[in-house]
Amino acid sequence: MTKRNQYAVLCLDNDLINLDTLDTELSLYQSHFDIHLVTSISEGHELLRYIGAQGQKLAMVIARHSRLFDGGEFLIQLEQTIHAQSARKVLVSRTNYQDVHAILNAVNEGRLDHCLTLP
Secondary structure, three states, rough: OOOOOOOEEEEEOOHHHHHHHHHHHHHHHEEEEEEEEOHHHHHHHHHHHHHHHHEEEEEEEEEEEEOEHHHHHHHHHHHOHHHOOOEEEEEEEEEOHHHHHHHHHHHHHHHOOOOEEEE
């Protein structure tokens, strides 16, 4: 049986290059957190159920938002999952009007902790 950390980090992005970068950057913390990378919203929800079933708590979610990938809404929905309610929420987005709406929604409804904007 594989030993699991008490806490998990979830990275949600449909861009494999971005996920690879996050994986590299977060690898330093693998002794403290299980790092999970997913490429779709549905995979993110499946992983949330898995983390809960393992008795882990979600420490952080880094979710990408784009026109075709609503990471902001995923962060808002975390409030409905007991083991994810206290997770830190980071939204990664491009700087355009549509994304500003998603950011404001995430701040107002999902207790967004940080927003990173891409050029």
